[in-house]
Amino acid sequence: MNQPAFSLNVLLRRADARWRQIEADRPDLTDAVTLQRALVQRIAGLTAAIEDSDWAPPNLEPTTIVKTLRGSHALLHEHPVALPMSLLEPAFHDLCAILADSGAGDAARHIHDVVREQRLDATSLLNASLARRQSNIRAGAVHLDLAPDLLWLVAELTVGPIAQDFQRSTLTGDVDSAVRETLDAWGLGTCPACGSWPALGESLHGDVTLRCSFCGGGWNLPTPACCPYCLSPGVLHNPASSDQPERQLLSCEACCGYLKVVGVTEPIPFVLLPIEDLATTALDVDAMARNLVRPPLPEMAAKPPDDECQDTSTAD
Ligand SMILES: [Zn+2]
Numbered sequence: 001m002n003q004p005a006f007s008l009n010v011l012l013r014r015a016d017a018r019w020r021q022i023e024a025d026r027p028d029l030t031d032a033v034t035l036q037r038a039l040v041q042r043i044a045g046l047t048a049a050i051e052d053s054d055w056a057p058p059n060l061e062p063t064t065i066v067k068t069l070r071g072s073h074a075l076l077h078e079h080p081v082a083l084p085m086s087l088l089e090p091a092f093h094d095l096c097a098i099l100a101d102s103g104a105g106d107a108a109r110h111i112h113d114v115v116r117e118q119r120l121d122a123t124s125l126l127n128a129s130l131a132r133r134q135s136n137i138r139a140g141a142v143h144l145d146l147a148p149d150l151l152w153l154v155a156e157l158t159v160g161p162i163a164q165d166f167q168r169s170t171l172t173g174d175v176d177s178a179v180r181e182t183l184d185a186w187g188l189g190t191c192p193a194c195g196s197w198p199a200l201g202e203s204l205h206g207d208v209t210l211r212c213s214f215c216g217g218g219w220n221l222p223t224p225a226c227c228p229y230c231l232s233p234g235v236l237h238n239p240a241s242s243d244q245p246e247r248q249l250l251s252c253e254a255c256c257g258y259l260k261v262v263g264v265t266e267p268i269p270f271v272l273l274p275i276e277d278l279a280t281t282a283l284d285v286d287a288m289a290r291n292l293v294r295p296p297l298p299e300m301a302a303k304p305p306d307d308e309c310q311d312t313s314t315a316d
């Protein structure tokens with residue numbers, strides 16, 4: 001059992017206040033807020049159940065962490081996690097149902113049915129998501145005639161609390177000094193814990209901390225305006241349409257990538273990261289108008305077949 005960094009109830013109250021504010025500021029986002037509220041509440045229930053269970057993330061030795069990071073590998077790409085499937089599988093089906101009722105309709109029901117009928121192995125799917133193996137999940141989806149982006153999303157939402165527990169227990173708080181030094185020297189735009197691109201940058205006292213909305217990780221690049229995708233010098237600027245100076249775009253001429261950067265007074269708690277992502281939708285619109293993009297996840301090296309997102313429909 002892991003000690004939570006914040007009380008979940010306190011965070012949910014903050015989330016609720018933030019959603020009300022978004023609805024007041026941007027009535028066009030009301031449907032998106034309603035969906036996010038339902039998803040976050042179910043995920044909070046899963047997080048509480050995991051905290052109350054005997055499950056714990058693997059306890060990696062500092063030397064193992066240092067060796068993995070020095071090899072420029074994200075920890076979750078290299079180190080498997082035994083998943084508490086009895087907690088995750090009901091959450092997966094509930095999240096499918098929430099998405100089905102919120103516009104995803106038959107596409108979400110189809111995913112639910114295929115997993116319930118064990119034509120797609122839930123453990124393999126969630127392991128592939130945890131290791132960010134997007135191409136495996138896409139291939140499995142196409143083979144089973146499932147919507148690839150929706151399958152990726154529902155798997156990611158389900159296994160997010162596991163990624164967050166792993167990240168928190170492995171890389172935050174009172175970590176070994178060698179691990180801290182290796183983290184400070186990471187130097188990549190992908191999250192050291194899970195290998196995702198950052199969802200947001202947090203600007204505080206001139207530094208920009210990159211934040212991962214999958215595992216909650218935070219890390220820095222050598223210069224605040226460095227492009228996380230290609231590591232070229234980027235430009236931080238306020239979009240002309242924005243009346244909120246604390247919201248900026250980091251854009252890169254070399255790769256046409258962009259990152260939203262928000263001014264903060266403290267790190268954004270994990271639960272609130274997707275809400276800040278939604279609250280800054282105007283920045284995405286502005287970036288798209290400039291033909292800026294967020295690149296797809298970097299591809300991982302091939303893994304042995306038993307680690308892939310397994311389609312069991314053709315099994316004996
Ligand atoms: Zn991450």
Ligand SMILES: [Zn+2]
Nearest residue numbers: 227230252255
């Ligand atoms: Zn770039």
